[in-house]
Amino acid sequence: MANIRDVASRAGVSVATVSHVINESRFVADETKARVLSAISELNYRRDGIARSLRRSHTGTIGAIISDVTNPFFSDLVKGIDNVVHNLPNRVNVMLCNTEEDPAKERAYLDVLMEKRVDGLIVAPAGDNRAYFQSLIEQSFPLVFVDRTLSGIDVESVEVDNLAASASVIRHLIDQGHRRIAVLKATLQANSIGNRLSGYEQEMAVAGLSTSRELVVECASDIVSAQVGGSRLLDLDPLPDAVFCTNNFMTLGMVRAINARGLRCPEDIAIAGFDDFLWADAFRPRITAVAQPSIEMGEEAARLLMSRIAKTRSGQPVHRLLDTSLIVRESSGPRQLSRSLTSAPGTGDRAPA
Amino acid sequence: MANIRDVASRAGVSVATVSHVINESRFVADETKARVLSAISELNYRRDGIARSLRRSHTGTIGAIISDVTNPFFSDLVKGIDNVVHNLPNRVNVMLCNTEEDPAKERAYLDVLMEKRVDGLIVAPAGDNRAYFQSLIEQSFPLVFVDRTLSGIDVESVEVDNLAASASVIRHLIDQGHRRIAVLKATLQANSIGNRLSGYEQEMAVAGLSTSRELVVECASDIVSAQVGGSRLLDLDPLPDAVFCTNNFMTLGMVRAINARGLRCPEDIAIAGFDDFLWADAFRPRITAVAQPSIEMGEEAARLLMSRIAKTRSGQPVHRLLDTSLIVRESSGPRQLSRSLTSAPGTGDRAPA
DNA sequence: ATGAAGAAGGTAAACGATTACGTCAACAGA
DNA sequence: TCTGTTGACGTAATCGTTTACCTTCTTCAT
Numbered sequence: 001m002a003n004i005r006d007v008a009s010r011a012g013v014s015v016a017t018v019s020h021v022i023n024e025s026r027f028v029a030d031e032t033k034a035r036v037l038s039a040i041s042e043l044n045y046r047r048d049g050i051a052r053s054l055r056r057s058h059t060g061t062i063g064a065i066i067s068d069v070t071n072p073f074f075s076d077l078v079k080g081i082d083n084v085v086h087n088l089p090n091r092v093n094v095m096l097c098n099t100e101e102d103p104a105k106e107r108a109y110l111d112v113l114m115e116k117r118v119d120g121l122i123v124a125p126a127g128d129n130r131a132y133f134q135s136l137i138e139q140s141f142p143l144v145f146v147d148r149t150l151s152g153i154d155v156e157s158v159e160v161d162n163l164a165a166s167a168s169v170i171r172h173l174i175d176q177g178h179r180r181i182a183v184l185k186a187t188l189q190a191n192s193i194g195n196r197l198s199g200y201e202q203e204m205a206v207a208g209l210s211t212s213r214e215l216v217v218e219c220a221s222d223i224v225s226a227q228v229g230g231s232r233l234l235d236l237d238p239l240p241d242a243v244f245c246t247n248n249f250m251t252l253g254m255v256r257a258i259n260a261r262g263l264r265c266p267e268d269i270a271i272a273g274f275d276d277f278l279w280a281d282a283f284r285p286r287i288t289a290v291a292q293p294s295i296e297m298g299e300e301a302a303r304l305l306m307s308r309i310a311k312t313r314s315g316q317p318v319h320r321l322l323d324t325s326l327i328v329r330e331s332s333g334p335r336q337l338s339r340s341l342t343s344a345p346g347t348g349d350r351a352p353a
Numbered sequence: 354m355a356n357i358r359d360v361a362s363r364a365g366v367s368v369a370t371v372s373h374v375i376n377e378s379r380f381v382a383d384e385t386k387a388r389v390l391s392a393i394s395e396l397n398y399r400r401d402g403i404a405r406s407l408r409r410s411h412t413g414t415i416g417a418i419i420s421d422v423t424n425p426f427f428s429d430l431v432k433g434i435d436n437v438v439h440n441l442p443n444r445v446n447v448m449l450c451n452t453e454e455d456p457a458k459e460r461a462y463l464d465v466l467m468e469k470r471v472d473g474l475i476v477a478p479a480g481d482n483r484a485y486f487q488s489l490i491e492q493s494f495p496l497v498f499v500d501r502t503l504s505g506i507d508v509e510s511v512e513v514d515n516l517a518a519s520a521s522v523i524r525h526l527i528d529q530g531h532r533r534i535a536v537l538k539a540t541l542q543a544n545s546i547g548n549r550l551s552g553y554e555q556e557m558a559v560a561g562l563s564t565s566r567e568l569v570v571e572c573a574s575d576i577v578s579a580q581v582g583g584s585r586l587l588d589l590d591p592l593p594d595a596v597f598c599t600n601n602f603m604t605l606g607m608v609r610a611i612n613a614r615g616l617r618c619p620e621d622i623a624i625a626g627f628d629d630f631l632w633a634d635a636f637r638p639r640i641t642a643v644a645q646p647s648i649e650m651g652e653e654a655a656r657l658l659m660s661r662i663a664k665t666r667s668g669q670p671v672h673r674l675l676d677t678s679l680i681v682r683e684s685s686g687p688r689q690l691s692r693s694l695t696s697a698p699g700t701g702d703r704a705p706a
Numbered sequence: 707a708t709g710a711a712g713a714a715g716g717t718a719a720a721c722g723a724t725t726a727c728g729t730c731a732a733c734a735g736a
Numbered sequence: 737t738c739t740g741t742t743g744a745c746g747t748a749a750t751c752g753t754t755t756a757c758c759t760t761c762t763t764c765a766t
Binding site: 707708709710711712713714715716717718719720721722723724725726727728729730731732733734735736 | 737738739740741742743744745746747748749750751752753754755756757758759760761762763764765766
């Protein structure tokens with residue numbers, strides 16, 4: 001493959017001139033420029049980005065470390081990132097990494113991405129690589145956390161207000177007359193899920209409802225585990241009035257568990273969850289969920305990162321909190337009178353809204 | 354950031370020795386090795402992958418050019434690719450690009466990925482960049498097509514037998530007693546969708562059924578367009594017995610259109626489509642679909658590509674055809690007798706299976 | 707004592723750009 | 737004529753590795 005020297009000699013100019021016409025970085029006479037351009041096309045020359053990166057010490061590449069592209073929330077995130085970085089004047093590429101929530105994998109990805117000299121990193125931290133992140137921050141390496149953060153690490157971030165959002169779901173469930181509300185919770189080291197649980201606890205406390213141990217089941221963040229966990233909830237006696245699912249995989253697992261038992265939702269048990277997605281309206285019952293602006297989260301994270309990289313912004317890291325919205329559909333439907341006779345756990349009965 | 358020279362001088366050895374201990378590329382005395390290693394960790398040295406790539410002329414990076422990560426089929430594909438390339442002894446990264454089926458975008462991605470000197474490319478070709486691909490092939494650049502191919506371009510590929518698979522769906526629909534079968538078809542330049550249509554035509558012909566123009570509506574490959582297209586199908590009089598959706602977005606659009614009209618599936622109109630996905634069993638009705646082994650397709654494409662890159666294989670490009678399976682669920686349920694009175698278009702009636 | 711072989715590690719030329727400096731001619735103003 | 741300025745372009749150092757060749761000691765058989 002032809003290099004810049006080949007082009008230069010064919011055009012009868014120096015390599016500097018070739019470089020300058022390619023980058024339009026200094027004036028070159030029209031006639032000379034034309035000779036260079038035609039040499040380039042005759043030789044089918046393409047600038048070597050690697051050599052260029054070495055010299056300029058940036059690569060035009062960023063890394064995105066997420067848990068799993070297969071999860072619609074994360075694929076939206078990636079789409080958002082892609083949206084912004086590819087519309088930049090100098091297109092930036094993204095290297096995608098799936099940690100599957102494994103801190104060791106995360107660590108390995110971090111290593112190879114740093115070796116490949118990405119200009120910056122967007123990460124949904126899986127777990128405890130605090131020391132690594134801390135050292136990146138100290139070198140003021142451009143880094144933004146998305147979807148979650150790690151306590152004690154002060155870095156740019158874009159999240160939603162998980163606590164408030166889940167509190168709003170729980171409030172909705174209570175308003176619908178549900179009292180015995182269970183939680184199907186993913187096991188994650190990150191703060192997001194923890195905050196969702198806190199929102200539940202807080203709102204239940206406000207309403208004076210019980211959040212006894214048995215009502216919270218925790219399981220790995222994949223669909224089969226979620227279905228198993230969901231089944232455990234259905235083993236409870238009395239059955240919960242409703243279950244709050246802390247993310248989309250939990251929701252799907254719960255739906256499967258309910259279907260597998262031949263129960264009906266919301267008649268027998270109601271559901272509300274986190275994460276809305278494209279396909280949600282084809283589910284029956286349609287699922288009540290808090291929708292995160294997932295694409296926008298990716299876009300915002302990318303914007304934050306790019307402005308750090310371009311050094312158009314410095315100083316204290318910013319923390320963005322994007323708005324969620326509660327999408328009410330049938331799955332959270334009002335508590336059935338018939339059930340209240342057998343399973344009412346609370347004290348005071350409130351009429352369904 | 355420390356470089357190899359810094360490490361060398363701190364350890365009191367030459368750069369060659371440092372390089373050799375890092376790469377384990379020649380014997381170094383234990384005592385020397387230890388000095389080098391500790392210099393590395395004291396300086397927090399990390400090898401510069403860019404300089405390394407420049408010297409070795411490969412990057413350990415491949416590109417994946419697909420249409421949209423947000424589509425579960427493609428995110429599975431990406432997952433599959435990731436699965437294999439990150440379990441290689443020398444981890445390879447993947448740069449992800451979403452063309453949104455736009456050939457111009459595809460072209461732009463191709464340009465930047467080649468400039469970044471990726472070692473190879475996996476692409477679901479959006480459209481006509483034939484000349485570009487042809488020239489890559491002539492330079493024997495590692496390239497594999499996935500999900501679709503371009504006529505006239507002989508390159509490694511992994512696909513499913515789209516024609517046979519869709520023929521099997523149509524046959525199933527016919528067996529269920531459906532006669533007036535419509536198609537909701539995505540507009541794509543690639544061959545995959547075309548072959549799915551051919552499968553339909555072929556099987557309808559075998560059964561002696563009509564495939565009149567009005568029965569095939571074509572629309573852009575996104576959900577809103579699909580819903581609009583689906584509505585047009587529902588405007589037909591008489592209503593089709595069933596509709597075959599050529600991909601998952603078409604299916605979802607069709608489901609939405611049906612729900613929006615308050616029609617029931619399969620009682621009023623049956624559906625069967627291409628692409629099964631995780632969430633499909635939470636839909637009501639559950640959708641009959643041909644399942645592509647999407648993750649495996651990604652894995653196989655990656656394997657093919659990596660073996661080309663490693664030059665462990667050469668010669669004629671191989672074309673893999675992976676197996677699909679028809680997942681029968683309720684949406685394709687047998688044609689209702691009540692409807693057959695008003696909408697029977699065919700001649701002979703066959704009993705529902 | 708000598709030469710060969712082996713062990714350990716050093717020297718310096720690439721790889722292909724970018725870019726700080728230089729150079730040279732033409733021309734203007736004094 | 738001389739000096740300064742401008743326009744157009746060239747020279748070569750540099751980015752941080754890898755790796756083909758060397759060099760220098762030891763050791764050992766003859």
